[in-house]
Amino acid sequence: MSDRTTNAGRFGLWLGFGLVSVLLVLLMVQVDRQWQRMSEMTRILQEQAEDVRRTRGLLRDLEQSLRSGGVVAPGQQAAAPAAGRGDAFDRARRVAARDDHAQGDWLMLAFGTGLKTLTPLVSSDAYASEVQAYVTEPLIARDSETLEWKGLLAEDWTVSPDGLTIRFKLRRDVSFSDGVPFSARDVAFSFEFMMNEAIAAPRSRAYYSKIARVTALDDHTVEFVFSEPYFNALSLAGSIEILAEHFYRRYLDTPRLFNESRGLLLGTGPYRLPNPETWTPDQGRVELERNPRYWGPVGGAFDRIVWRVIENDSARLTTFRNQDIDVYSARPREYQDLLNDTALMARSQNFEYMSPTAGYSYIAWNQSRGGKPTRFADPRVRLAMTHLTDVGRLIDEVFLGFAEPAVSPFSPRSPQHDPALTPLPFDLERARALLLEAGFADRNGDGVLEDESGAPFEFELTFFQGNEDTRRMVLFLRDLYARAGVVMKPRPTEWSVMVENLQRKDFDAITLAWTSGVEVDIFQMFHSSQTLDGGDNFINHRNPELDRLIDAARAEVDEDRRMRLWREAEAVMVADQPYTFLLRRQSLVFIDGRIANVHNTALGLNLMAVPVEVFVPADRQRRR
Numbered sequence: 001m002s003d004r005t006t007n008a009g010r011f012g013l014w015l016g017f018g019l020v021s022v023l024l025v026l027l028m029v030q031v032d033r034q035w036q037r038m039s040e041m042t043r044i045l046q047e048q049a050e051d052v053r054r055t056r057g058l059l060r061d062l063e064q065s066l067r068s069g070g071v072v073a074p075g076q077q078a079a080a081p082a083a084g085r086g087d088a089f090d091r092a093r094r095v096a097a098r099d100d101h102a103q104g105d106w107l108m109l110a111f112g113t114g115l116k117t118l119t120p121l122v123s124s125d126a127y128a129s130e131v132q133a134y135v136t137e138p139l140i141a142r143d144s145e146t147l148e149w150k151g152l153l154a155e156d157w158t159v160s161p162d163g164l165t166i167r168f169k170l171r172r173d174v175s176f177s178d179g180v181p182f183s184a185r186d187v188a189f190s191f192e193f194m195m196n197e198a199i200a201a202p203r204s205r206a207y208y209s210k211i212a213r214v215t216a217l218d219d220h221t222v223e224f225v226f227s228e229p230y231f232n233a234l235s236l237a238g239s240i241e242i243l244a245e246h247f248y249r250r251y252l253d254t255p256r257l258f259n260e261s262r263g264l265l266l267g268t269g270p271y272r273l274p275n276p277e278t279w280t281p282d283q284g285r286v287e288l289e290r291n292p293r294y295w296g297p298v299g300g301a302f303d304r305i306v307w308r309v310i311e312n313d314s315a316r317l318t319t320f321r322n323q324d325i326d327v328y329s330a331r332p333r334e335y336q337d338l339l340n341d342t343a344l345m346a347r348s349q350n351f352e353y354m355s356p357t358a359g360y361s362y363i364a365w366n367q368s369r370g371g372k373p374t375r376f377a378d379p380r381v382r383l384a385m386t387h388l389t390d391v392g393r394l395i396d397e398v399f400l401g402f403a404e405p406a407v408s409p410f411s412p413r414s415p416q417h418d419p420a421l422t423p424l425p426f427d428l429e430r431a432r433a434l435l436l437e438a439g440f441a442d443r444n445g446d447g448v449l450e451d452e453s454g455a456p457f458e459f460e461l462t463f464f465q466g467n468e469d470t471r472r473m474v475l476f477l478r479d480l481y482a483r484a485g486v487v488m489k490p491r492p493t494e495w496s497v498m499v500e501n502l503q504r505k506d507f508d509a510i511t512l513a514w515t516s517g518v519e520v521d522i523f524q525m526f527h528s529s530q531t532l533d534g535g536d537n538f539i540n541h542r543n544p545e546l547d548r549l550i551d552a553a554r555a556e557v558d559e560d561r562r563m564r565l566w567r568e569a570e571a572v573m574v575a576d577q578p579y580t581f582l583l584r585r586q587s588l589v590f591i592d593g594r595i596a597n598v599h600n601t602a603l604g605l606n607l608m609a610v611p612v613e614v615f616v617p618a619d620r621q622r623r624r
């Protein structure tokens with residue numbers, strides 16, 4: 001046999017072996033996919049069997065109760081919503097009735113930072129709240145058109161004439177995503193759990209401290225009793241974070257496990273974690289699946305909602321271009337270029353708006369560190385730093401005009417804001433005079449201010465390292481401050497480290513942003529009582545007059561009188577400058593064009609609204 005024949009035979013043998021190997025790999029992949037599908041089907045069947053067993057038990061209990069005369073049938077007893085009140089599904093129902101409405105596809109989103117935890121109460125960032133909004137539900141919710149309260153888990157409610165007692169009548173058809181029925185006991189337990197000092201929830205306890213007790217009067221009636229009047233009582237009671245008693249009660253005996261947990265999230269909402277106990281930050285994403293037990297008349301249109309963690313701005317844009325995520329919030333410097341990108345715009349829709357509830361960015365000046373007052377404890381120094389911060393140029397040069405100055409925590413479109421108060425102007429000479437009055441002067445001629453002991457006026461400004469606009473802003477401010485002899489050292493920091501620094505109050509100054517609402521309660525951020533460990537007054541700001549006004553406003557139920565008190569409090573903050581209030585940014589958002597029914601509302605863009613209003617028509621779906 002010739003060498004050529006031998007080589008050909010060997011080649012054929014190796015080729016055959018390679019083909020068999022490829023086929024084996026493909027078969028293994030296919031078997032793995034089938035196994036995953038079988039596992040998923042088995043899990044669903046197990047859940048359905050459990051639901052059937054639970055339903056049979058409820059029917060037996062109901063039959064026994066009817067025979068004994070203890071209760072009347074649920075259909076007879078259930079109270080209808082108050083006349084004209086309706087429920088929170090009005091808008092979602094209208095969307096679901098559209099001819100092109102369909103279920104299916106995945107909504108792919110991105111977070112600019114990794115999440116530390118998804119566990120309610122111990123989580124503190126807006127990203128965790130965004131995920132939780134799909135999994136847990138409040139008793140009531142605002143209509144995004146009228147801003148009126150609508151029933152969600154509660155079908156009706158009454159408020160006593162003195163405003164101290166609110167009684168909610170709960171729906172009877174609600175269950176948690178694991179199939180256990182929701183009841184008034186879960187609401188009462190949620191308050192009990194939150195107010196337990198062993199649970200790391202000082203932020204929530206601060207808000208709910210005005211509630212004396214929460215009582216389950218029966219399975220479907222819960223009563224909130226306030227210890228004193230509170231202007232936002234209905235909102236506070238109606239938005240309590242509902243914790244399933246059967247799931248969370250065990251952590252009253254082991255609070256440390258709860259406080260250190262990362263993914264304990266179970267609720268009644270339209271979506272759920274595939275496993276409510278096993279999510280961890282190292283997964284690099286959050287994935288929710290549609291809740292097959294959802295009680296609402298309209299559920300989530302998407303099969304799944306997925307958030308990927310993509311910290312780099314450019315990487316997020318590339319991912320959006322590749323259609324691997326569906327939403328991209330543009331930076332001002334790239335916005336016009338993206339509008340001119342015909343290929344991108346052919347498959348995208350864009351929204352440019354100032355949300356009516358837009359939050360504000362700020363620089364927070366830490367007034368006490370390690371138990372000792374800092375230079376920022378002097379209000380003259382804080383006022384000087386605000387006069388050194390040229391917000392007008394900052395908006396023009398860094399944000400290209402897509403922002404507005406922030407005067408205070410109150411939106412200029414809110415009745416809380418006094419229109420007579422305007423942003424403090426950039427004033428280099430006024431700032432120098434204030435700093436000189438506070439004891440800072442250039443004592444050695446090096447161009448840097450020193451205090452009376454000769455220590456230079458220098459500090460670190462902590463900021464999130466993953467946001468390019470924030471980085472540009474900080475470098476811009478560094479040069480401005482240097483003109484007055486103040487040395488600011490930028491300190492780029494990972495998000496998880498920033499959160500830890502806030503909790504320990506271990507920073508000189510930090511730039512962040514607060515979200516906002518229809519009416520902002522500033523107790524959490526600025527009241528002296530909230531300087532406690534874990535509280536959100538992480539700058540240790542204390543002002544007795546501001547405390548008095550905050551307390552008076554929160555206790556005032558008459559809106560006109562309350563707004564006057566808020567405006568007085570605003571004047572105190574403008575004079576005291578606990579923060580240097582920077583700006584409110586416009587939203588510059590691009591959304592994949594296949595997502596239908598996206599529009600702006602009185603509460604902002606409805607893309608993230610729950611009940612879910614957006615969907616993908618069947619002929620445009622691409623993810624399974």
